[in-house]
Every structure is written in structure tokens, then in C-alpha cells.
Amino acid sequence: MTACVEELTMGVNWGQNRRNDPQEALAFIEGLLIECDAGAGETVLVGGGPASGKSQVQNRVVARARELGILTLTAAGAADERDVDGGVIDQLLAGPALPRAVTGPLTEGDADERIAGLASAVHRLARERAVLVAVDDLHHVDETSARLLLRLQRRTRSSSLLLVLSHPDSWYTGDGLPFAAQPHRHVQLTPLSVAAIAELVAAAGHDGVPERIHELTAGNPLLVNALLDAYRGDADDSRVGLAYSEAVQRLLHRYGSPLREVATAIAVLDTDVTTDAVAAVAGVDPLDAEASAGVLADSGLVTGVRFRQRPAAAAVVGGLRGPEKVRLHVRAAEVKHARGLAAADVARHLVAAGEAAADWALPVLVEAAEQVMLGDDVDFATRCLKLAASVSTAKWEQQTISQLLAKITWRVNPAAAAPHLECLRRGGDQLDQSDRIALVRQSLWFGERETFERAFTALGDDVEPLDPRTAAELSLAGQWHYGVTPALAETAVPESGDPWLHTANTLGAVWRTGGGEATSACAERILQNCRLSDTSLEALATAILALAYDGKADRAEGWCTSLGEEAEYRGAVTWKAMLDALGASLVLRRGDVAAATEQAARALALLDAPNWGVAISYPLATLLSAHTAAGAFKAAAAVLRRPVPDVVFTTLGGVRYLRARGQFHLATNRGLAAVSDFQQCQRILRERNLDLPAIVPWRTDLAEANLRLGNPTLAVELAKQQLGCSAPTDSYSQGSALRVLALAGDSAARPGLLNRAAEAFKASGDRLELAKTLRTLNQLGQRAERSAGLVKPVHVPRQASSAASRAPAPRPVPRPVTAAPEPDGGTGNPVALSEAELRVAELAAHGRTNRQISEALYITVSTVEQHLTRVYRKLGVPGRSALANELAGAESGL
Numbered sequence: 008m009t010a011c012v013e014e015l016t017m018g019v020n021w022g023q024n025r026r027n028d029p030q031e032a033l034a035f036i037e038g039l040l041i042e043c044d045a046g047a048g049e050t051v052l053v054g055g056g057p058a059s060g061k062s063q064v065q066n067r068v069v070a071r072a073r074e075l076g077i078l079t080l081t082a083a084g085a086a087d088e089r090d091v092d093g094g095v096i097d098q099l100l101a102g103p104a105l106p107r108a109v110t111g112p113l114t115e116g117d118a119d120e121r122i123a124g125l126a127s128a129v130h131r132l133a134r135e136r137a138v139l140v141a142v143d144d145l146h147h148v149d150e151t152s153a154r155l156l157l158r159l160q161r162r163t164r165s166s167s168l169l170l171v172l173s174h175p176d177s178w179y180t181g182d183g184l185p186f187a188a189q190p191h192r193h194v195q196l197t198p199l200s201v202a203a204i205a206e207l208v209a210a211a212g213h214d215g216v217p218e219r220i221h222e223l224t225a226g227n228p229l230l231v232n233a234l235l236d237a238y239r240g241d242a243d244d245s246r247v248g249l250a251y252s253e254a255v256q257r258l259l260h261r262y263g264s265p266l267r268e269v270a271t272a273i274a275v276l277d278t279d280v281t282t283d284a285v286a287a288v289a290g291v292d293p294l295d296a297e298a299s300a301g302v303l304a305d306s307g308l309v310t311g312v313r314f315r316q317r318p319a320a321a322a323v324v325g326g327l328r329g330p331e332k333v334r335l336h337v338r339a340a341e342v343k344h345a346r347g348l349a350a351a352d353v354a355r356h357l358v359a360a361g362e363a364a365a366d367w368a369l370p371v372l373v374e375a376a377e378q379v380m381l382g383d384d385v386d387f388a389t390r391c392l393k394l395a396a397s398v399s400t401a402k403w404e405q406q407t408i409s410q411l412l413a414k415i416t417w418r419v420n421p422a423a424a425a426p427h428l429e430c431l432r433r434g435g436d437q438l439d440q441s442d443r444i445a446l447v448r449q450s451l452w453f454g455e456r457e458t459f460e461r462a463f464t465a466l467g468d469d470v471e472p473l474d475p476r477t478a479a480e481l482s483l484a485g486q487w488h489y490g491v492t493p494a495l496a497e498t499a500v501p502e503s504g505d506p507w508l509h510t511a512n513t514l515g516a517v518w519r520t521g522g523g524e525a526t527s528a529c530a531e532r533i534l535q536n537c538r539l540s541d542t543s544l545e546a547l548a549t550a551i552l553a554l555a556y557d558g559k560a561d562r563a564e565g566w567c568t569s570l571g572e573e574a575e576y577r578g579a580v581t582w583k584a585m586l587d588a589l590g591a592s593l594v595l596r597r598g599d600v601a602a603a604t605e606q607a608a609r610a611l612a613l614l615d616a617p618n619w620g621v622a623i624s625y626p627l628a629t630l631l632s633a634h635t636a637a638g639a640f641k642a643a644a645a646v647l648r649r650p651v652p653d654v655v656f657t658t659l660g661g662v663r664y665l666r667a668r669g670q671f672h673l674a675t676n677r678g679l680a681a682v683s684d685f686q687q688c689q690r691i692l693r694e695r696n697l698d699l700p701a702i703v704p705w706r707t708d709l710a711e712a713n714l715r716l717g718n719p720t721l722a723v724e725l726a727k728q729q730l731g732c733s734a735p736t737d738s739y740s741q742g743s744a745l746r747v748l749a750l751a752g753d754s755a756a757r758p759g760l761l762n763r764a765a766e767a768f769k770a771s772g773d774r775l776e777l778a779k780t781l782r783t784l785n786q787l788g789q790r791a792e793r794s795a796g797l798v799k800p801v802h803v804p805r806q807a808s809s810a811a812s813r814a815p816a817p818r819p820v821p822r823p824v825t826a827a828p829e830p831d832g833g834t835g836n837p838v839a840l841s842e843a844e845l846r847v848a849e850l851a852a853h854g855r856t857n858r859q860i861s862e863a864l865y866i867t868v869s870t871v872e873q874h875l876t877r878v879y880r881k882l883g884v885p886g887r888s889a890l891a892n893e894l895a896g897a898e899s900g901l
Contacts, residue, residue, distance in 0.1 A: 025194045029060035029228050030203045032194045036068050039169055039192070044075055044137045048163035050170040052145075052186060054179050055196030056305045057261045060228035061173040064196070065143045068171055072139040077169075078132070079139045084147030092118075095142060095152035096125070118151060126158040133166035141171045145186070146178040153185075160189045176305070198226025198307050207235055223251060223316055225307025230254045252322035258306065259323065262299075265291040269299035273312055274323035275335045278343070278352060285312050288338050336360035340368075350374040351387075358390050363398045376411060383577040385419045406430055406437075414445040418541060419580045421452055422617035432458060440471050447481055448541050451488050454621035454654035459485065479511035480537065480546040486515045487545035488621065488658045490697045511546070514553055518659075521701040521737035521771065522557025530554050534566050539573050544582055548589050555593055556701060556739070558772035564593050584613035588626035595633050598774035604633040621652065624660030628667040635671045636775060638850070640863050643671050662688050662703050669708060675864070676843065678715040685709045700733050700740040707743035710751070719751040726751070739776070742767030746780055758787060840881060847874040848882075852891040 027035060032053065039049050055061045065081075072079050082098035132138060140159060142148065148156070160170055172186065176195065179187055187193070199207075204226070205217040216238055224230035233254030237247045259267050272289035286296035303309040314320035327335065340356035344367060354375030357363045363372060372395040376388040389412065396408045413427030431438065431446040438446070443462050450458035463481065466473045514529040530550035537543040547570060555563040567590040574582035587610035595603035607630040616623060627646060634643035647668060655661040669684030685708040692698060692705065700706075710725035726747040733740035742764045749760035761784045768777040840848065843866075850860045857871045864871075884890050 025192070026197050027194055028197050028199045028203050028226065029064050030199065030206065032060075032196055033064050033067050035194065036064065036171060037071050040068065040072055040075060040077065040139070043139070043167050043169040044077055046137075046167050048133065048166050048168040050160045050163050050189065050191040051172070051194060052179065052183075052191050053171060053173040053194045053196065054176045055173075056176055056302060058227060058229035058258045058306065059196045059198075061196060062143050063228060063232075065141050065171060065173055069139065069141050072141075072169075075137075077137040077139050079141065080129075081141045082148075082152075083142065084144040084149075086147050089147055089149055091149055093149065093151045095148045096155055099140065099142075099152075100125075122151065122155050122158060126155060126162070129159060130162050130166050130168065133168035137167040137169070139169050139171065143173050145172045145174040146182065157185060157189065160186065160191065164190065198224075199228060199231055200226060204231060207231070208238065223318065225315060227258070227307040229258050230307075233257075248318065251318055252325060255308070255319050255322040256326045258308070262302070265289065265295045266299040266302055269296050270303055270308070271323055271327070271335065272296075272339075273300070273303070273309060274314055274320040275327075275339050275356075276343075277313070277317075277320050277324075278348070279311065279313055280343075280346070282312055284342050284346065287342050288335060333360045333362060337362055341365070344371065349378065351378045354391050355387070358387070358394055361394070363394050369395050369398055369404065373408065373411065376415065380415055383418075383579065385415055385578060388415045410438075410442050410445070413449060414441070414541075417445075417449055417452070417581065419578065420618060421449070421581055421614075421620055424449060425453065425617075428453070438465075440466065440469055440473065443469070444477065444481070444542060447484075451484055451545075452620040452622060454488075454652065454658055456489060456657060459489075475505040475507035476537075477542055479507040480540075480542045482508075482511050483515060483533075483549050484542070484545035486518065487549055488660065490518060490659050490692075490695065490699055514549060517549065517553040517556060518699045518701055519737075520734035521739060522553055522555070522559075523736035524557075526553040527557045527559060539570055539577075539579075539582060544585060548585065551589060551593070555596060555772055558738075558770055560593065560597050560772045560774075564590065564597075567593060580613055581618070584610050584619070585622055585625070587613065588622070588629065591626060591633075592629045595629055595636070596773050596775060598778050600633050600637045600775075603629060604637065604639075607633060616650065621655045621658050621660055623651065624655050624658065624664040627651065628660070628664040631664070631667040631671055635667070635674050638863060640671070640675055647671070656687075656691065659699070659702065662691055665691075666703055666705070666708060669712070673712060673715060676715075678712055681712045682709065682716070685712060698732060700729065701737050704729055704733075704740045704743050706732075707740065707747055710744075710747040714747065714751055722747055722751040738767045738771035739773055742771060742773075742776060742780070746783070750783070758784065761787070840878060844874050844878050844881075847871055848878045848890060851875060851878075851887055 025032075025035065036051055036053075039051060043049065053061055053064060062083075069079050069081055080099040082095045084095060088094045129138065129140075140156070142156065145153075145156075156170065156172065159168065162168070163170055174183055174186075179193070199221070201217050201221045204220050208216050208220065220231055220234045220238075224234065230251070233250045234247060237250035259270050262270065268289040268291055269285060272285045276285065276288060282297045282300055283293050285300065286293040289296060291299075300309065300312050304311070308314060308319055314323075324332075336356040336359040340353050340360070343353045343356065344365075350371045354372050357368055357372060363369060372391045376391040376395075379391075380388045392408050392412050392415065396405065396412075399405050399408060409427045409430040413424050413431055416424040416427065428446070428449050431442055431449070443466050446462040447459055447466070450456075450462060463485065466478075466481070510529045510532050513525055514533060517523075517526045517530075520526070530553040533546055533550040537546055539547065547566075551563045551567050551570075554560075554566070567586055571583055571586040571590060574580075574586055587606060591603050591607035591610060594606055607626045610626045611619075611623075611630065619626075627649060631643055631646045634640070634646060651661075651664065655664065665684045665688050669681040669688070672678070672681035672684065685705050688703055688705040688708070692703065706725045706729040710722040710729070713719070713722040713725065726744040729740055729744040730748075733744070745760050745764035745767060749757045749764060752760070761780060765777055765780045765784065768774075768780055843864075846864060847860055850863060855863070857868050857875075860866075860871045861868045878890065879886065882890070
């Protein structure tokens, strides 16, 4: 094309420059079409980067010209046809509508004569009618055809001839100077604006789509159109994401080398680096890398040397396959390591490549794992260490990596950490302080008490003293799982007046004394000063329970919810599961049985059984108690069928589980089975020299079971023992004992004792037990009213009533298991109904069918019918509807 320069009058740039997005450019050129149809010719050079919309503008201009009846001659240059002499001319003249006067000169004379003759013929035609000549990719046009186009350009204004010629931006001031020096209009395409995209997307009908499309594409027409097509379909995220990825890859394919290699290198590096680094990864000259980065920036894909949008970079990297992907990531790791970038940044490429052959790779991977754990990125830390383990050869390296894996993995997958726990056990004197802390942490979770105590002792004997904060947290963790024992006390770090240890020791008293002013104050200090971590989990849980035991249920639940949200945000599934299980127990204490059931089940689902370790006892115990309280005995029985590790029953969580199981047995008339469970609780605690009435008042539990079995004398003795050993601040234990004494003792003292029990439960914050006690009081009041010939329900405070009203409507809350036979053989229920009769009556009053009652209570339908017959006779009522009215007062007590 350079040979054409001599034909030009140089020195003056006739171009009138415009910067328009494709929509605006199209409107401008359509205006020129109308002027051409009226007799005014013009030349328009349309510039832009790859996929900037040049071809789209050309196609729409041609379509519009045909609508106006303008004769159109179209062609497109191609890189592989630049040496085909007259190739574009052949395309222009291929239209069947052209007269012979135009096509004839092609075969006559030499090249110059043919070009001159053809140009004259087209101009003569354009004086008779409007003609559009549209050529795409002008920079690929062969020289002969270019000479024709230049001749046509010089004479467009003397006829109805419009030339629309598209080209890349860089061509305009280089090889395109012959065209740029002639009179013309220059349109440089810019990205689509949000407003322009909004016009295109209006039919899609999705709010916020124009802004989202512009954010992803920076207005690049090819990318915009791909997303528009996706949004006109189902518009789900996966469809849009796939369309975007495919469009990015199509765009890069258009660029060719070396720009495509540079774009791929930028995507793989995915960091703010220099163009030299990009050139090194891409394997191209630094000047080519800089020029290519500029073109990519113009296209809207990159800013500087980094992709504007991560999905775009991901689309490019996602298109890599096999060896190419490995090679690029290994090269990126080498480049970043040589430039001293952070270990985590380098390691991401090693992990992506799955290779770490370089001598420097292993220490980088280990360092990276430790770095990212500061940001709670457990998954990437684990991948770093596993890759490091695959290339390590020295035994000490393997041991170090295994120890780190044990620390890191526990937070999300405790069972996966178990194999590495053995490495920590074997470490002996080789373990550093962080290793021993990890060993303490994991041995507690899996119920390995001896390992825990040895590791805890070793921490106290370390040359490097354990900081008081960590000592306090680990001490409370040991108490959470095993209680306060002489063995634990001997291994604990001496208090020495340190405020952290003093706070922990005071808070730990909650297991023996229940809630109180001192424990609540310490609980608040722990919650405000301990960041949620592997070592602080049980310390924070203890503090939350201390607030609950002191009647500060709202504070306790608020802290539990807040910490649970933090655990979820930080990706610590183990922490989240434990806190949700604790939260479920708090919800149950305030009487919301349905919510407690749901939350406990949700907590259980976060981890499978092996990952729960011994801590599985907490959600299981709460779920079992909630089902029992709701009368959902079949669901409760299903909980009991879930396997529990034997080692659970060496922990306080196991004792809680046994107690919940015993209460279920009481509720389903299995008194002897309940006694066995409560006696096992007693045995476990006594073997460990523990007496923790605030969490396991086993004497009261045995007393209730003996009442059910007709042993009121022993029940009274056990209840008195419970009162005698309960601390003044242990309101829960006191309430439990007082309720048993009321039911087992003199009937005249019964109302007073029950009222005292209710006050104690209210002080403890346990609304569920308060509701049970108030229900017994209500039934007692009804009995007294009947004796006087009156039927008037006893008033129940709104707090207790509303708490129970949140339970599922179809599931009646069963009669409390504390109710037991009176010394005279009665039950304390209306007209001395038997326990079995009362349960059947309550379920029937709630609308249960005989079949449903039989399934809930594990009795036959025939037995249900017999019980109901006796109930109707004793109460003097004709049927179910009257039965519901008769028991309405008792139900309101819940």
C-alpha cells in the first residue's frame, strides 16, 4: 500500500475526528447515508481495537442502506489474502445488481487502466443513484484494491458515493496515512456507556443489568453482546458466567500473537507486577508486552497489567489445558519468587501447577501456609502443606509438615487431623509450644484425657513460659470437658496473682456454684477480651453458660449468636458447630422447644459424627431433651439410635447426654432405665471426685425416678441431700430439689414448696423448668377448686406461657417428669388420674388420633381406648371435646 503514497497530496489531514461508542457511531453514519441518498458523498474511516464493534457497525450500516434502496458494495480484508491481487475488488463487484458498465473494465487494459476505468464507472453510477462502498478490516486489503479505494475516496464529494472503511486504531497513523491524508470523517469507536447498554438491554427486563454488564465488560461490544444474549435467556448466574467466559476467550482469540500470550500471562500472574514480569512469563519481548498491555487496556479487559475483573482472568486461566497451565504457573512462581514477593503469592502458583520441584519451593509452601492461616484460609493452607509433604524427603521435614497439618485441619475437619495427631504424640521433647498447644486442643476434642493432661503438664514445664491468657483459656477448656479434678488442678499453671488466671479460676466455679455476680463479671471479661480461636472456644462457651446460669439469657444468646456469625465468616466449621450446639441449649432453657430442636439439628448437620469427636454429646443431649419436652418420643428415640463413641462417657458432655436419656426414659414410663442412667451419672462423677450440681443434679434426678417407682421416702432423702450440697447461688439445683420435696412430702406444704421452686427456676433463667413447675401448680389449683365444687384455672405468668406457646402446635408438651405418685397413692393430677391416663388424656385433648397417641407413647391402640374410657369416667365428661375444656387450664400453664 505504501506505493500509493505518491498519488496523494500530502501535508493536510482532512479528517474530522469523532469519539463515539458503537451506538452513537451508527447513528452518525446513518445520517450520512441519508445525505448520500440526497446526493452528498463522504468517506468515513471507522477505527477501534479488536472487538470494539467495527464489524457490527459496518453490518448495520449496510443493512440500513439496503432498507433505503441504496446500492451497496461490500468486502472485507483478510490477513491471509493480502497477496491476492484485486481480491477485495472481486468481492465489491460480486453483486448481481451491478450493471455491465461497472464490471466490464475489470478485463480490459493493464492494472492502472483497469483501476482508473473501474473508478470512473463507479463514479458515473454514483451520479445516477446513491452508492455505498463498505470495506471491513481495511488494513488487510491488497495493494491493487487499496489503490481503487483511494481513487474513489478522492471523488466521493462529487457524487452520491459513501465510503465506510474500518481499521484498527494503530493503523490510522501508520500504514493508513494515505487514507488519513484524504478528506474524510474519522470515527474512533469507544466502549459502550451504561446508558447505551441500557438501551440495548431494555427488552431483557432485569433490574441493574446495564450496570452489571458495564462493570464486567467496560463497554467492550463483543463482551456486552455476549452478556445481553445470556440475559435474554434464563439469566441465571451459571448461564451468564459461561457466556462471559466464552466471550473473553473469543476476544483473546481475535488478538493473535503476541497479544494473546501476554493476556494469558497477565491472567496467570493475577497480581500487580511489571511488564517485564509479564514478558518473562509470556516468553515475549518486553516492548511487545508493553504494547500488548496497552491494547488490552483499550479493550477494557485490563488496567495496567492486571485484569479489571477476576471472572475475566478466571476465564482465561480456565481455558488453559494440561502442560501449558503447569508451565505458566511454574514460570509465574519462579518470576515472583525471584522478585521477592510474599510466600503466599508464590505458593498459589505452585499449588495451581501441582509441582514444587525447585529447592526453594518447600520452605515457601510451609511459610505460605502459616501466613494464610492468619487470615483463616484453612483450605489453601492445607493444600500448601499437602504439596509440601509430597516433595519432602527428610524425616524432620515430614514431621514438621504433619504437625502443621494437625493444627490447621482441626478447625474445619477434625477427623482429618486425627492421623496427624499421632505425629504430635510421638514428638516428645521435639515439640515446641505451639505443637503442645495443638496436642492439648485435639486430645480434648477426641476425648484422650491422658494425652491432654501430659501435654498440659509439659506446657507448664516448658523453658518458654506459657502466656497467662493461653493458660487461662486451656484451663477452662479442660474444665469444660472434664470438670475440676485434682489431676487437672496439679497441671494448671499457678495463678500467681495474674488477672487472666484469677478470672479463669473464678469463672470455673460456675460448674459447682451455678451463676452469680462474680461468675457473670468474669464471664463478661472473658467474652470481651478473648478473640475466638482454637484455644478460646470452650473458654468463651463457659462464659456464655455462666451468664445463662445467672439469669442473663439475653446476654448469653447475644454473645453466642455474635460468635457463631464470626466463626461462619472465618470459615471455621468446627467453631460454628460447637457454638450453634451451645445456642440450641440456651434456646431450650428459655422454653422455645421448636427453635431449640431446629437449631440443635442444624448444628449436628454441620459436622459428621467422626468430626464431632466427644463434643457430639452437646447437640445430641439438647436435641433429645427438646424432643422429650415436646412429646415427640419417636423422634427422641431416633436420636438415641445415633452412635456415640464410648469415650464420650468419660466427659461432662457424656454425663449431660446420660441425664437427657434418663429424662426421656422417665417421660416414657421407663423408670428403671432412668434410674440406671442417673446412677451412671453419679458413678462417673464420683470416680472423678466431682460434684457439679449446677450442671448435673443427679440426686434430684434419682429422686424423681424414685417418686415414679413409688419410693417417696428415698426421694425426699435424695432431695434434701441435693439442697444440702447446692451452693447458695445454684438456683437450678435448689429449684429441682424443692419441686421433688413438694411432690413427695406433705400435701399441705406442697403449694409453698412449688412456689419456692418456681422462684428458684426464675432466678436461674431456666424458663422450661419454670413452665413445668407452674404447670404442676396449676394442676394443684384445679384439684383444689374441684374439691370445693368450683372449676377455675390458676393464673400463669405471661413469660412462662409465651415461652411454651412457641412449640409446634401438633406436639403437646408432656406432663413434667417431676410429677410422681403422692404418698397416699394419688398423683397430684385431676381426680387422681394415673400417669398413663394423664398422658393419653393430654394428647387426646390436643387433637391426636388414637393411632397417633399409640405411636407417640409406644402402646397399642386398644390400650389407648381403655385409658380414654377410664379418663372419661373419672372426669365425668362425655368425650374428647369436653376433655379439652377440662384440661385447658393445665395447658395454659405451659
